[in-house]
Amino acid sequence: MSLTDKQIERYSRHIILEQVGGTGQEKLLASKVLIIGAGGLGAPAGLYLAAAGVGTIGIVDGDNVDLSNLQRQIIHHTADVGAEKIRSAEAKMLAINPETRVKTYKQWAKADNIREIIRDYDFVIDGTDNFAAKFLVNDACFFEKVPFSHAGILRFDGQLITVLPGETTCYRCVFDGPPPANAVASCSQAGVLGVLAGVIGSLQATEAIKYLLGLGDLLTGTLLTYNALSMDFRKVCLNRNPQCPLCGENPKITELRDEEQVVCDLDNCEC
Amino acid sequence: MNLVVNGRNTDITDTLTISELLTKEDVKMPQMVSVELNGQILKRSEFETTKLKGDDKVEFLYYMGGGTCL
Numbered sequence A: 001m002s003l004t005d006k007q008i009e010r011y012s013r014h015i016i017l018e019q020v021g022g023t024g025q026e027k028l029l030a031s032k033v034l035i036i037g038a039g040g041l042g043a044p045a046g047l048y049l050a051a052a053g054v055g056t057i058g059i060v061d062g063d064n065v066d067l068s069n070l071q072r073q074i075i076h077h078t079a080d081v082g083a084e085k086i087r088s089a090e091a092k093m094l095a096i097n098p099e100t101r102v103k104t105y106k107q108w109a110k111a112d113n114i115r116e117i118i119r120d121y122d123f124v125i126d127g128t129d130n131f132a133a134k135f136l137v138n139d140a141c142f143f144e145k146v147p148f149s150h151a152g153i154l155r156f157d158g159q160l161i162t163v164l165p166g167e168t169t170c171y172r173c174v175f176d177g178p179p180p181a182n183a184v185a186s187c188s189q190a191g192v193l194g195v196l197a198g199v200i201g202s203l204q205a206t207e208a209i210k211y212l213l214g215l216g217d218l219l220t221g222t223l224l225t226y227n228a229l230s231m232d233f234r235k236v237c238l239n240r241n242p243q244c245p246l247c248g249e250n251p252k253i254t255e256l257r258d259e260e261q262v263v264c265d266l267d268n269c270e271c
Numbered sequence B: 001m002n003l004v005v006n007g008r009n010t011d012i013t014d015t016l017t018i019s020e021l022l023t024k025e026d027v028k029m030p031q032m033v034s035v036e037l038n039g040q041i042l043k044r045s046e047f048e049t050t051k052l053k054g055d056d057k058v059e060f061l062y063y064m065g066g067g068t069c070l
């Protein structure tokens, strides 16, 4: 594959980087990244990966755009309220870069569909919004051996870690399963500063691009935490856990299953 | 004695267990925290029994939901 004149112009600020160059750009164009969840984290990740020239971007989401999403899910615009998130996201990624091959999956990630989807991809971005889905992505990526970026945001805090399954610390090495339902803060108490999704989702996209290009140091075995109020970024070194139920010495989880969804206890939850 | 809790130096006088440290650090929902002690993740059942020593490095790691609400 060689770059066209238009591509050389479009990606010139990448190509001029010694560590990327034409070869690196061609690698990106031949790469496939899957984004699970077209929400706060998936939005900036999708936009930047499309702009960067990642050749194939898959997007999984079963939801429609809600007015309360727009405060942070910047891939969706006011006119998209009510539309399928995957369609809205696809349209914006193609508007930025019509060369992108966008594959859409209008479904919720579940134990019976996720492995088939992720096995076609080089890297996965976990942009899901609940614990059941986060453990599912972690486990599915482990079984399929697909590297991924895990992230979470809450109030003024965000964190992310990159996992090379079977080689580096996974989500279950740190948290062996979802928290008890009664411990999960209800939606009305929680909330999130919208721009936090932009910070953390963009960092996830950075990790994807670094992985695809083999550049720099990935956030493997390292949780990066960020607090928007103190503006502190901290790296917490996390070793693999020999007692991890998934990737430890005596794994208890040997096949993919859905964790019970931890739901809000409020009747009028708007999440 | 000195402890390093989430990167901050913390002075404690008595020997504390992990559970007691969680209380002292005013962690509202300990069920939402995983604890790493000197590079090793502790089992939840060890919170009550594990006593801290001087210069221990403790990390409280929080569950964080995601892009939408939790």
Ligand SMILES: [Zn+2]
Residues within 6 Å of the ligand: A169, A170, A171, A172, A173, A174, A241, A244, A245, A246, A247, A248
């Ligand atoms: Zn693990």
